[in-house]
Amino acid sequence: MSNTLRKALEVLLTISERECSDGFSLSELVSATGFPPSTIHRFLQTFKEFGMVEQDRDTRNYRLGPQLLRMGLRVRGMLDLRKLAMPLLQELTSRTGEDSYLTIVQGKMGVFLERVEGPHPVKVIELVGREMPLHRGAARKVLLSHMDDDFIRLYLAEMINNEEYKDLNPGELLSEIEKIREQGYAVSHGDYLEYGTGIAAPVRDFSGSVRASIGIISTRDCCTEKLLILIREVKDCALTLSRKMGYF
Numbered sequence: 001m002s003n004t005l006r007k008a009l010e011v012l013l014t015i016s017e018r019e020c021s022d023g024f025s026l027s028e029l030v031s032a033t034g035f036p037p038s039t040i041h042r043f044l045q046t047f048k049e050f051g052m053v054e055q056d057r058d059t060r061n062y063r064l065g066p067q068l069l070r071m072g073l074r075v076r077g078m079l080d081l082r083k084l085a086m087p088l089l090q091e092l093t094s095r096t097g098e099d100s101y102l103t104i105v106q107g108k109m110g111v112f113l114e115r116v117e118g119p120h121p122v123k124v125i126e127l128v129g130r131e132m133p134l135h136r137g138a139a140r141k142v143l144l145s146h147m148d149d150d151f152i153r154l155y156l157a158e159m160i161n162n163e164e165y166k167d168l169n170p171g172e173l174l175s176e177i178e179k180i181r182e183q184g185y186a187v188s189h190g191d192y193l194e195y196g197t198g199i200a201a202p203v204r205d206f207s208g209s210v211r212a213s214i215g216i217i218s219t220r221d222c223c224t225e226k227l228l229i230l231i232r233e234v235k236d237c238a239l240t241l242s243r244k245m246g247y248f
Helices: 005-015 027-032 037-049 067-098 139-144 151-161 170-183 225-242
Strands: 053-054 062-064 097-104 109-116 132-133 186-189 197-204 210-218
Touching: 005 037, 005 062, 027 037, 037 197, 062 109, 067 097, 067 109, 067 210, 067 225, 097 139, 097 197, 109 139, 109 151, 139 170, 139 197, 139 210, 151 170, 197 225, 210 225
Parallel strands: none
Antiparallel strands: 053 062, 097 109, 097 210, 109 132, 186 197, 197 210
């Protein structure tokens, strides 16, 4: 970590230690950190620009800003999501015998937030925390399909100019997105893994917004009857988690 960044974070953490709403004056921050007033002032102006701190109009003291509250609520929401999802993922794996996943959006990527392994020996190894583009795999396509059209348009424009994704066909993907929206789930066969079949459904919160996806990945060939059973199990699991998130 750079020395400048370390100092900036120390100032921010110092402000966070004061529980009352009075905040810190510039001179108090100088005394608490030992940094020059000019250095602290520069950090504070940057923090204000990004909403990390705010300055009281009367006292001119500095306290934590609304952006940090929003970030904290997002982290809390992710922790609640994982806590609620884990027993449902375990049940889904128990019922299907397949590896199950909880996936969220981070920027233009889908990230595996949780995973429960199935009992069969042949596995598709997808690590928790792994990022992949939103057009790869059922778990991520479900998330992409429920983004607004402007996001999807910008996403496609960026991806088709990336040599790594030169096989992407925008027309086919848009058609698939429309189908996913209509049927309420996604199925992918060999999308980015030659021998894998993915099935995923959206998880909604109290507002109806899609927060995550629940999915499974199978290495086994699925006949139509088996596939329909797996789709139903995944959709039921995603709906149960949505209900727990306040969706009705």
